[in-house]
Amino acid sequence: MLDLQRQYRQIRNEVLAAIERVCSSQKYILGAGVEGFERELSEYCGSKESVGCASGTDALWLALLAAGVQPGDQVLTTPFSFFASASAIVRAEARPVFADIDPQTFNLDPEHAELFLNSGRRDRLRALLPVHLYGQSADMDRFQELAKSHHLALIEDAAQAIGARWRGSRAGSMGACAAFSFYPTKNLSAYGDAGAVTTNDAGMAAHLQRLRNHGSPSRYVHEEFGANSRLDAIQAAILRVKLKYIEEWNNARRLRAERYDQLFTEAGLLARNAQPENSAPIRTPYTSPSAHHVFHQYVVRAFRRDELREFLAARQIGTEVYYPIPLHMQPCFVYLGYREGDFPEAERAAREVLALPMFPELTEQEQKWVVKSIADFYC
Numbered sequence: 001m002l003d004l005q006r007q008y009r010q011i012r013n014e015v016l017a018a019i020e021r022v023c024s025s026q027k028y029i030l031g032a033g034v035e036g037f038e039r040e041l042s043e044y045c046g047s048k049e050s051v052g053c054a055s056g057t058d059a060l061w062l063a064l065l066a067a068g069v070q071p072g073d074q075v076l077t078t079p080f081s082f083f084a085s086a087s088a089i090v091r092a093e094a095r096p097v098f099a100d101i102d103p104q105t106f107n108l109d110p111e112h113a114e115l116f117l118n119s120g121r122r123d124r125l126r127a128l129l130p131v132h133l134y135g136q137s138a139d140m141d142r143f144q145e146l147a148k149s150h151h152l153a154l155i156e157d158a159a160q161a162i163g164a165r166w167r168g169s170r171a172g173s174m175g176a177c178a179a180f181s182f183y184p185t186k187n188l189s190a191y192g193d194a195g196a197v198t199t200n201d202a203g204m205a206a207h208l209q210r211l212r213n214h215g216s217p218s219r220y221v222h223e224e225f226g227a228n229s230r231l232d233a234i235q236a237a238i239l240r241v242k243l244k245y246i247e248e249w250n251n252a253r254r255l256r257a258e259r260y261d262q263l264f265t266e267a268g269l270l271a272r273n274a275q276p277e278n279s280a281p282i283r284t285p286y287t288s289p290s291a292h293h294v295f296h297q298y299v300v301r302a303f304r305r306d307e308l309r310e311f312l313a314a315r316q317i318g319t320e321v322y323y324p325i326p327l328h329m330q331p332c333f334v335y336l337g338y339r340e341g342d343f344p345e346a347e348r349a350a351r352e353v354l355a356l357p358m359f360p361e362l363t364e365q366e367q368k369w370v371v372k373s374i375a376d377f378y379c
């Protein structure tokens with residue numbers, strides 16, 4: 001599914017030298033190295049500011065607080081994402097509300113979001129939280145319009161989407177603020193947990209800096225309750241090494257996605273109808289013409305998905321289901337009052353999606369073997 005050793009072999013010397021510099025300095029928390037990474041991340045994303053923190057999950061929570069989400073507010077997000085997209089809202093003492101996804105992109109559908117905005121279920125709605133799922137930006141033109149006309153904060157969950165663009169604008173530059181994850185499997189990854197929030201608002205960045213450090217503007221003065229969510233200098237040093245390669249690595253992912261598309265077409269496996277079937281069992285990912293997709297994951301819809309997955313596992317081919325249970329069906333969200341059938345596209349996606357091996361060093365031979373194995377399963 002993912003072989004991190006291959007990347008490590010390429011950058012090992014640079015990474016070890018960067019770690020050694022931090023150890024020699026004996027400055028491990030925040031400091032000049034973290035500030036350097038924050039500056040370079042902002043330059044890359046096209047945001048004015050960025051604030052490093054301990055994880056993508058913390059980045060979402062910090063972003064919600066800094067964007068002004070208050071206890072008892074609602075925040076609208078997608079039911080088809082990693083758990084943290086919704087749990088961060090609960091952690092900010094607000095209530096997650098969901099709207100269904102676009103079946104083509106798997107991202108929050110602005111039409112469904114608008115229906116919610118104009119419905120009676122809206123009550124103290126404070127923010128929109130679209131997720132750029134699998135590395136493809138949500139429709140940020142429509143979300144910017146909705147945020148503006150309904151006076152809502154727009155927060156990007158860009159955890160899977162560093163380098164992704166929507167009509168030329170980079171993920172992390174299109175909302176009031178954006179959350180990134182540098183979890184080890186992400187396109188830009190640390191050697192442990194790490195995250196960041198980007199924003200164009202200097203005041204918000206200053207607030208984020210306080211929040212990640214116990215709400216403290218200066219030593220032993222606490223203006224509010226934040227947390228210990230600082231980015232440490234070793235992770236920042238590793239991320240600075242890797243950030244130099246992110247464009248190259250994202251382009252390698254895009255090429256591999258194109259190659260999968262081509263191999264599936266050649267194998268005659270492509271579904272022409274909305275519903276995959278045995279003779280045409282695979283729907284390859286759709287990329288919006290406005291999006292520059294960075295393929296954090298290459299996710300197909302597959303007929304008899306679970307059986308296919310077992311068949312591939314027997315051939316040592318790793319796959320993953322992101323995500324098997326939509327968020328509104330999670331046991332811990334029963335209190336929100338949603339039922340099965342409320343978001344049919346998210347529920348269908350949960351039954352059909354399959355992420356195939358995808359990373360910049362994946363070879364053509366390996367991709368051919370994956371597609372041949374899928375063809376073998378269906379014939």
Ligand SMILES: Cc1ncc(COP(=O)(O)O)c(C=O)c1O
Binds near residue numbers: 056057081131180182
């Ligand atoms: C969409 C999304 N949001 C948030 C997160 C949380 O990031 P982290 O694992 O760094 O806490 C992740 C990562 O797993 C994610 O994929």
